[in-house]
Amino acid sequence: MTSPSERYQKLGLRESLQKCYRYSIACKELSFILREAFHQIPKSLQSIIFEDTLFAFRLLPEIETKSAVSAVHFLLQSVEAALPNRKKNVAVTEFKHAMVSHKRRSKAQLIEKASLQLPQDILVLVFSFLDMKSLVSAGLVCWSWNIAANDNHLWQMQHVVLFGNDAKLKHTKPVEGKNYSLLQGTVDNRLITNWKDRVKGAYTGALSSILTTNRGYCGHCKSVVWLNNAKCPNVHSGISEIQDIKPVTAFQVVEYLLDDSLSITSSSDSDSDYEGGPVSKLWAYGKFRK
Secondary structure: OOOHHHHHHHHOHHHHHOOHHHHHHHHHHHHHHHHHHHHHOOHHHHHHHHHHHHHHHHHHHHOOOHHHHHHHHHHHHHHHHHOOHHHHHHHHHHHHHHHHHHHHHHHHHHHHHOOOOOOHHHHHHHHOOOOHHHHHHHOOOOHHHHHHHOOHHHHHHHHHHHHOOOOOEOOOOOOOOOOOOOEOOOOOHHHOOOHHHHHHHHHOOOOHHHHHOOEEEEOOOOEEEEOEOOEOOOOOOOOOOHHHEEEOOHHHHHHHHHHOOOOHHHOOOOOHHHHOOOHHHHHHOOOOOO
């Protein structure tokens, strides 16, 4: 059985904080760890988590997403609730400095961005590196991004990544304790004119939550990992990626950290309110309005 410090290292929070698309999620997990586990873990690990909290605040000015500000405020609330006075004062001071720097940088970037506009072909190329959830989010930023994010070829690539090149999703409800049955038969790609609708139709089936979650428990690795389109970052030969992944909430990350176990079957949307609703509501976003 691994120690809490080893399990915390496996969570990879410090590395994830440096990636803008994971920053908010990593801040949220740090928040839950501070609230639920800080006083139950060894002092050596407490020091590491405290340093990661300060690191999260210092990185805020470099993160340009709106969710980052909400994430650090949520983290600040956990700091005030869990840390002893001396550490709390240090962290609050770091937070205030970060907020000032963030506002100054945001104002300067607004002026700079007003005169810049990437060509559509460049946007499409950049968006080709995104996973499905990020691609949907990118389409909500502005009018030009919305046009690029709806490029048909991008969504054909998403379908291939998720379900294979010549397959269609089997729309069946999963049975608890059994593997998902993902693919059935083949489909003629020439007959599909709207690949986004194709992916959307597959997404709204049985795999809706796992295809858009950011964290999962890998049955092969026996640990909590970051996911990209429901896939574990580690290569496992001879197994189905999605079949061996279970969605994990922030509460379950704390559970894993404390005792190296997870109540996988109890996965819920209990912490989804912080992210703006259950992951199954991803497609509920309205069309971008100019």
